[in-house]
Amino acid sequence: MMPTLNEQNEIGQLVAGLSAAISGMRLYAEKHPKTIALLDQAYAGIAQRATSREKTTAMIVDDELLWDGTALKGKVSQLPSFVKELRAAEIESISFHKGITRSEITDFLKTLASNQADSLPSSTAHVKLGKLRLSCKEPDLCPLGEADQQRVAAFLALRDKKYPQVREISHGISRRRNFEIKGVEDVVTAFVRGFVHNINPIRLLVQMKVADEYTYTHMVNVCILTVSQAESLGFPAEYLFQIGVAAILHDAGKLFIPAEILNKPGKLTNEERLIVETHSLRGASYILKHDAFPKLAVLGALEHHIKYDGTGYPAIPTSYQPNIISQMIAISDVFDAMRTRRSYKEPKPVKDIAAVLLKEKGSAYHPRLVDNFLKLIQEEADGRRWPPAPPRSAPFP
DSSP states (O other), X not given: OOOOHHHHHHHHXXXXXXXXXXXXXXXXXXXXXXXXXXHHHHHHHHHHHHHHHXXXXXXXETTEEEETTEXXXXXXXXXXXXXXHHHHTTEEEEEEETTOOHHHXXXXXXXXXXXXXXXXXXXXXXXXXXXOOOOOOOOOOOOOOHHHHHHHHHHHHHHHHHHHHHHHHHHHHHTTOOOOTHHHHHXXXXXXXXXXXXXXXXXXXXXXXXXXXXXXXXXHHHHHHHHHHHHHTTOOHHHHHHHHHHHHTTTGGGGGSOHHHHTOSSOOOHHHHHHHHTHHHHHHHHHHTOTXXXXXXXHHHHHTTBOTTSOBSSOOOTTOOOOHHHHHHHHHHXXXXXXXXXXXXXXXXXXXXXXXXXXXXXXXXXXXXHHHHHHHHTOEXXXXXXXXXXOOOOOOO
């Protein structure tokens, strides 16, 4: 159902009230009559809407703000500044629940107004925040020589340079636009040519300057990790390009899944879980319609949630065996997902992720691929270092 004009106006007033209160707290003391009036107005609007609905939720999707499902882009003059405030605080979504107090609103807006990176807002009993922030905690790695440091720095700079193109690719897919494969080719070709061989790939995942948008960084990270795996197993350069394209597009179908389901803090309902699981078929179907994409990308999107033992999704015949690249993507996908802080979970240390991969080796994941991946990342676990990567060998089935 389309939102009514009154609905849009009510939400617009909420945004205007919150934005004005933030500005007021930067200009006046907290006990100043002007500040008190602005906070009273902001609280009254939020409390009334939260009471009538049990909760009211604002969510950033791309550059838009959705408030209880109503898009406000272009309708509220204070909208850009309010979205900027939320992004600066690394907030992707915020829910105000019935029973919210004035002090909760005051504390939340006060923290936003402070502009201090070390004092980000946190959830309270009636204010629930969804934050996207990648973990910066990485394993202890041996120091690199000066030449290797320069190679890693050059690759990281290349990755940051290509980030806007990855973002545009993602936006194009989510809007179902017809775009040329050239943009994907440019990104993957640059990564393959600039790839830092024989360097722990975890080094290539750190220091991402734009680490607040999970979708795009995840696309890039899975590409890096999968190309690392393929290169270490001896796949020739001409295959690395197709592998990189398949990896960067593996989650294309998730761009068609509602953000409120993907980022839901709690457990998904059965219906929501089934919706999420459609992303494999949706992604494969989308890529298949574009003849220029390598067919390996179709398989990567379709198969990366099919487990080594044949379980997972989508359901497959007993005799079906997923492509080896899809199985590499599956390992890269779960590794990066578990090491990333999302709005609904904390990141896992790399040694804990290694333990998960070892536990599910032979059931969820290809055993030889798991062994190779753990050697590749050379993670220290339980006081021991994984052996160095094995000599290059031919790809295996």
